Amino acid sequence: MFETMLIIAEQALMHFPLILGAYISVSLMKLPDLSIESAYVFGAFLATKMVPSLSALPSALILIIVSCASLLGGACVGAVSGLLTQKARIPHLLSSIITIGIFHGITQLVAGVYVSLSGYTNVLAWDIIPLHPELPILFMIFVACSLATVYFFETELGYSLAAFGNNPSFFAHYGISTTYVFMLGIIIANACAGLSGYLYAQSNGFADISMGFGKLLLCVTALILGKMIATKSLSLIAPTSGLFAYFTLQQLLLKVGFDLRYFTMVQALVIVAILIAQHRKKEDLHIDHLGV
């Protein structure tokens, strides 16, 4: 039981930056931000590709540098999809799809389809918890991200992102730059996804071109589960609790012998069941056109 809880914690903490990113772009800004999957992959590849050249440095320094690289990689993806939406006037769903196409090519061009980290020090490992050496550093990253996010949500920019989701045309009327708010929001969201991609790749020992598949579905499932648990907006409780609920469900299914190859189907069914139940109960969970 305790071992299962540690696995749930490890999985959830690894995906925490990703869910933060999805919370910002999908829940707060109400954008169909598919490019988050691309940011997850590109961030992971950019960071893992740097690891061999940094191997002479102390682990802590490597962790800081590659984390920054993964944030930068994700931010690049966000910047491209944001610019396509804001400057080329392409609807964001379409710009996200285009961005996925662009970065699928760029990632393979820069780093190939697979980068292995075997033979290099696992900079996330700190052997104080047996069998789960990455948990302490993942927890530290979780605390740092949480503190930064709590502060961010109280800032002018944090409030602006929430305002954007409710009324995108609000800013133009009050002399506030919509493009600036949109671009920063989408860049921050995708940068978070990039960091998560690196954590996943480092933990598994490799980065793979298909590792982003289904990540947005994971986010949407977790965000909807979180919405059921905590409804307060501008709060970290909803995405965090949703993420833990998601991996708890996954581990429970694994315990009863469920083949996780079919887990995406379960996620989809969970979403459908929740949405239908809410509709039948006529409960106001503020579920909008994106369901989160």
Added chain:
Amino acid sequence: MKKLIISHMSFKFNKQKNYFFHNANVTFESGKIYFIQGKNGVGKTTFFSILQGTIPQNALLSGSVTFNNKEYVIKNNTMNAELSCHIKTMLQDSNKMVINTMTVEENVKLAQLPLYPRLKPLASSTHVPTMMRNFNIDPSLPVKQLSGGQKQILAIIMTLQKPTQVLLLDEPTAALDDKNSHMVIQFLETLAQQLDLIVIIITHDKELTDTYAQHRKIVIKKEDEEIRTIE
């Protein structure tokens, strides 16, 4: 007292034969509210667009505008940007100007944000005009709980968070019932006097203009296939 003087203003689209306004002369004074009436298509909203500096393309515009004793001559179909920045236009639908999920106070704070919102905490307290309480608007209430008229008042207050000397309202009472319409106009009257503002309102509501237009009613109407502005 501030004055906005429109002198010899003429406006028409290039392809059209007739002018929307031809040689129009109007003076607006601060501390008062003005109503503009006229049939659909006579150019009421176009008049607001001209003042705001968003002049339609393929148009011919001439004349001058004097504000605070400074004359701005309209050149190359362009209204002077210095003048336009004193003028703010309210949207017809106040829902498009507020964040329904946030409180009244948060909305006022958001309206104060600079061009580029910063990574510094949103102001912890802000001056919410006391006159809002006269209209039963509690700053801690979520905006979605306000009535249509209260939302309109909030949107006006939010617009005034940035320097404004002329307030243009295009049918602000169109979606409101009688009670809310009167509430909004009374609020605008108080506001014009207290803040020494020029308030110009486009409306089709004759009853409203008859009740409140004590000073001057400006009617834009079609006459002899030519649009003229009459004081």
